[in-house]
Amino acid sequence: MAPSAEILGAVPVDHVPHNTYEHYAALIDAADIVLAQTISEDYPVVWIRQSSLKALCGDRLLIIPNVYFSGYTPDMGYIHGNGARHIVQGPMADYHLYPVVYAYQQGWAPDRATALFSDDAFFTQTYATAAETSLAELKRREATLEVGIADFIAEHYRERRLFNSMNHPTAYLLSAMADRILDHLGVRHYDMREVTQEDYLSAVVKTPAPAMHRMLELRFNNPPIDRAYDLNPDLTPAFDRIRYYTISELVEAFYAIYDRHCDVIRQFPTGIKL
Known part of the structure; x- marks a missing residue:
């Protein structure tokens, strides 16, 4: 290359x-x-x-730069406890969905939690500025660097999926970053984006919630399933087995796990206020 x-x-x-x-x-x-x-x-x-x-x-x-963009999935993040983020793991390993955590804290049934992901009013109220804020933060972090990628993300994130999760870029975006690095160094190279590459950071792929997809006016295909890990009988993630989940299946899985860690989950601040 x-x-x-x-x-x-x-x-x-x-x-x-x-x-x-x-x-x-x-x-x-x-x-x-x-x-x-x-x-x-x-x-x-x-x-x-x-x-x-x-x-x-x-x-x-x-x-x-650390290529990070939470604009697609501001509802996704980590649960920290006792100085670590591995305290509760689920089908998405260390990743959790904050609307599910919030719904569990409120004592809502799983189907009510599932409905949040298609609730335009909820996502507008909670995450309306998430994409702009995330891009602004990336631009700030890049301000002193010789090579950046925030402008590319801002230009293309609506037309093509660029992240599998907020801190796992797709192969296409990594290729664009590689192009810029090599150009900056004056190294002759092929157009990395034209070369088919395996998407190495795709063990967990969280599609934007339907409400988020509408709010951001995203123009790429948004399948109604997420890629994550299967669960072992003890409800720990099976890192050797990939499974595809609907959002309702994810919610059910997280609820079962949270029943085992309810003290941690009930105390976690989701930032959601309804």
Whole structure:
């Protein structure tokens, strides 16, 4: 795809234990260009922090944005508890649907929770500015970077699906990002978006709620099913088995799981007020 460039390797940041720079030193030292997403100065692995990488790599370092957009699915997020987000997992692993959490907290029946996802008034009241706010935040984060993608998302998100979940871009969007990185570096390459690629970040695919699809006037096909994990008999996610759910099936699954974690669920702030 880029005949004049070679990828030497990758460092999976979320799996790097403390004090392991020596394991990657040769890889980083051998690279002409080191790509890194923005990483907080509070990140527990010191050498991966942006300032540390800048000191290690100098002008070889190119910081690229964390591609995040919650405009399609502002109703989706994590449930944190006891300092972790893995405290309650369901068919979407760590992801949860806040309208389902809210409905469960109110003691509503599952069918009433399901109806929220087609409720235009509810989504307008709760999430009317979500897409604009998310784009504005991405633009703010990109302001000091040499390569950005927020303008591409703003231009294309209505006509083509660009995210499988708020922090998992589709292969098409990742290809557009790769085009921009290679252009910036002056590396000759094919048009990445014209190359068929496997969508690696698609284990969980949450389609925009029907009400959200209408509110944003999205023009791409929006199937009424979501891709997630099957559940084991103990209601934990079966990460080796993919299943397709209707929204009513997702709600039923989440309700069964929340019955086992009701103390955590009842205390979680969804941000929803009706």
